[in-house]
Amino acid sequence: MSQRSKDVWRRANIEETKILLRQELVQVLTASDEDQLLVYILKRIQILQENTDATQLLSCFILIIESLRHQDIFGGLSKKQVQDLSTLARSILKVAGVRPRHSPSSFLYTELHAALSALSASQGEPWLALWELEIGNYAADLPAELEARQQLDMGLNTLRMGQGETAKIFFQKALSLAENAALREEIQFQLVRLQRLQGADGINENLQSPMLQAALLWEKTCLEVRKTQDLSSMVALTKKGQPLHEKNYQLELFLYAGCHPKTLWSQKVMKVSSSSSLKKLYQGGNAVLFSIAQSLEMAYDSQLPFPRRLEDIKKIFPKIKLLAKVEHELLIWLYLARWLYRCHHYKLAKVCFFEYESLCKKLSGGESRDLIGLAADMLEIDWVEKAA
Numbered sequence: 027m028s029q030r031s032k033d034v035w036r037r038a039n040i041e042e043t044k045i046l047l048r049q050e051l052v053q054v055l056t057a058s059d060e061d062q063l064l065v066y067i068l069k070r071i072q073i074l075q076e077n078t079d080a081t082q083l084l085s086c087f088i089l090i091i092e093s094l095r096h097q098d099i100f101g102g103l104s105k106k107q108v109q110d111l112s113t114l115a116r117s118i119l120k121v122a123g124v125r126p127r128h129s130p131s132s133f134l135y136t137e138l139h140a141a142l143s144a145l146s147a148s149q150g151e152p153w154l155a156l157w158e159l160e161i162g163n164y165a166a167d168l169p170a171e172l173e174a175r176q177q178l179d180m181g182l183n184t185l186r187m188g189q190g191e192t193a194k195i196f197f198q199k200a201l202s203l204a205e206n207a208a209l210r211e212e213i214q215f216q217l218v219r220l221q222r223l224q225g226a227d228g229i230n231e232n233l234q235s236p237m238l239q240a241a242l243l244w245e246k247t248c249l250e251v252r253k254t255q256d257l258s259s260m261v262a263l264t265k266k267g268q269p270l271h272e273k274n275y276q277l278e279l280f281l282y283a284g285c286h287p288k289t290l291w292s293q294k295v296m297k298v299s300s301s302s303s304l305k306k307l308y309q310g311g312n313a314v315l316f317s318i319a320q321s322l323e324m325a326y327d328s329q330l331p332f333p334r335r336l337e338d339i340k341k342i343f344p345k346i347k348l349l350a351k352v353e354h355e356l357l358i359w360l361y362l363a364r365w366l367y368r369c370h371h372y373k374l375a376k377v378c379f380f381e382y383e384s385l386c387k388k389l390s391g392g393e394s395r396d397l398i399g400l401a402a403d404m405l406e407i408d409w410v411e412k413a414a
Contacts, residue, residue: 031080094141135165150347174203252399281357372412
């Protein structure tokens with residue numbers, strides 16, 4: 027490889043090329059939309075991949091990573107396209123002489139596998155996401171900050187699988203490596219979230235980021251609900267003009283109300299099907315959670331025949347694994363158990379409640395059977411007798 031090619035694949039030049047290409051993509055997005063941006067990226071990749079010039083190949087590789095990140099957020103690529111793009115990215119690195127663990131730019135393998143990991147996670151495949159991260163970890167000796175991000179992602183994937191203690195190990199390792207203040211706060215928040223999901227009694231953490239402050243406020247409110255079974259604070263925080271009104275917490279509140287032993291809370295929260303703000307939220311994200319919430323709300327529609335409602339609920343189960351947060355899965359299993367019990371379908375209620383209880387035990391290392399704190403009455407049910 028010529029000296030010029032070696033210079034092209036040095037970290038400083040790689041980072042500079044990334045900045046220039048991302049500026050270019052921002053301009054394209056500003057003038058069009060997400061779909062047109064993907065079309066633009068794919069056309070550029072098609073042209074660049076046929077060029078043997080080192081600079082052009084580097085741009086092609088970076089644009090492939092951008093296309094995978096675009097897929098993670100907006101979609102638009104088929105599975106075959108994702109596979110072909112990842113294969114092309116590896117081929118480019120091979121042609122450029124970039125060898126895993128032996129080249130200064132071998133961190134590009136890590137970036138490729140990190141992008142593929144994010145895709146797997148968003149598709150409800152945390153095991154594959156973990157494997158991609160681990161493959162990426164072996165590809166290069168990472169700077170502490172990048173390794174911290176990798177450890178954080180490992181923790182997020184294991185937490186989604188319900189492995190609370192394993193997630194804690196990854197989060198603590200990430201915190202020990204991170205130097206960037208924003209990344210440290212993000213890790214600290216995930217540790218707080220984990221503590222709540224493992225049954226902690228209180229939260230003392232203070233964070234500077236406005237977004238994380240809002241998330242931290244919700245975590246504290248969830249702890250309050252666990253202790254008091256009173257949803258008043260949740261209702262107040264999600265009202266118009268309040269800190270959590272425009273966030274996905276309205277959907278969580280809907281689930282909390284459905285999990286509560288008293289039906290009056292469901293009457294106090296915003297209806298999913300008629301909420302224009304939630305419909306807007308659905309268009310911008312949280313599509314899976316919104317879709318599930320719609321089906322759960324329809325389950326209580328007494329105007330519909332019960333078999334029709336069961337058919338609609340059946341659509342939920344393939345979607346549960348696509349949820350980004352394990353706490354949403356907890357809420358959905360408890361919500362379903364409550365609904366089925368109220369409908370006197372005790373056998374199915376038992377199955378759903380045992381899923382909830384099992385996930386609680388898994389997250390808490392066997393310490394809790396009710397991490398949400400709204401199932402004390404259901405823990406007292408003689409399920410064997412009820413389901414007989």
